[in-house]
Amino acid sequence: MFDVLIIGAGLSGLTSAYKILKKEPSLTIKILEANNTIGGQIATSKSNEELGGRKLTADQTHIYNLLTEFEVHMKRHLPISKNLKRSWSLDIGNFAFIAKLELQRYMNHLDLRSQLFRPGTYELKSEDRKYTMCHHINDSMLFQNSRKFMKSFVRLVTGVDANDISFVEFMNIVHSCGNLKSLMKLYIEPSNSVFEFSSEQLLGVFLARLEPVSIKRQSKVVEVCHHNDYVEVTETNGSIHCARVVILAIPCNQIEDIFITPPIPLEYEIPYLGDKYYITSFLVEYDEPHWRRGGFSGSFYSADPPIFAQQHKQTSLVGYVMHEHGFELLIRSILLKSLAESFGKEMTEPVKYHQQTFEQISLMNLPCTTPWNRIIWSSTSMATLYRGCLNGAVQSGLRAAVHALLILRPQSVIWQDLAEIQKASVVYRYPSHWDLMKSSWNVYNTAVYSTIALVAFCMLRYRHKIFN
């Protein structure tokens, strides 16, 4: 019997193991990982390319501190010259400039509104569910391109379609994800406030520091059975492991596949999450940067399917495509065709091409922050700060480690451990009514209210004419 069994060797599982080992080296830990490689969404691809998460902003303090402690080098992302053009479907058309302004204003509005929504402090009513993000976007923005961009962005942040998530649910998620402006910087338009690190180096340090921990690869867990004073975990091949505490360091949409007995209470239950989406990350390299000939920076966005790309090194582009299940084999041709339409036909002949597909994490659940007896929840989808990001994975991993220690060796937990997991890196302040009103005054409103004012004016004139 082990003291701690961790299911999932992603960033959150590895962080939990490291923290427990650092505090109590005498505890026995085992990690079970479904894949052949460790790291989950930060794992390197078969060709050793780093195609998963590797960017952070300085306010993501949990991952920042971990990288500093591990002496993993972080380099600032170099922004591409402002004189170069982007090839975004958002930049096309006569009203492109206003469409972009409208999008910025809308994101600012959502960021301000999200501060009024604290997870768990309201009850989601059935009428709230009917008003989806798709409705909100259509009601708040006038331009098709900015609407399409925002819908892709909702999917990128939450892992679900804008049609399937209500406005209230989205606001709640934004509250625990940091804010939309910094997510935009992280995933789509990195500036020099974004840092990049080598995920391979981070995983190397983890492996060196977790030497006493046994990591079993290719062991997918299918059942977790809770007994009075221990937990029994079964793999697909029937192998059984027992431990005093189990940490489920896997995203919610993957917990669905595990049979838990006795059934977990309702408040811990993961809601039905709908269709799963996938994200294929790619690296495409050319003999020369063909996009420069047309004066482009290499930043690229197309709406259907949503593709985001940016220049990585002088001659290569990195980015991702969001898609449904079964499209992985078509991604290469779809991507090269879209790039060729924007930057010329040479783009169809890269010298190097790599891709890696990940299941997108869905954030529709409320994060479970308290353990259920000996089952402890972890993974970025259970975090309360920068949920869905690297920081969320580290924060939830640290929290799970503290919970495990509180069950096994409570005397080893000190106040700093508790403070570390509660520390908010984002200072929330309630926006003033004036700020909220200003931010909601967008092109759509202006157009609608001007039309109403015009109609009212015409009617008054007409009445005036009749009575005189």
Ligand SMILES: Cc1cc2nc3c(=O)[nH]c(=O)nc-3n(C[C@H](O)[C@H](O)[C@H](O)COP(=O)(O)OP(=O)(O)OC[C@H]3O[C@@H](n4cnc5c(N)ncnc54)[C@H](O)[C@@H]3O)c2cc1C
């Ligand atoms: C392409 C891409 C780019 C990203 N870029 C960034 C970025 O720049 N910055 C940022 O902050 N975030 C980024 N992210 C998000 C970030 O990488 C993730 O939030 C984070 O790595 C999640 O870590 P995790 O440990 O919670 O989950 P995961 O990494 O998903 O780990 C879960 C692990 O559990 C294993 N597992 C699942 N089910 C079972 C089972 N039944 N039995 C055993 N093992 C199981 C999985 O194989 C996996 O290894 C990106 C994500 C993707 C996909």
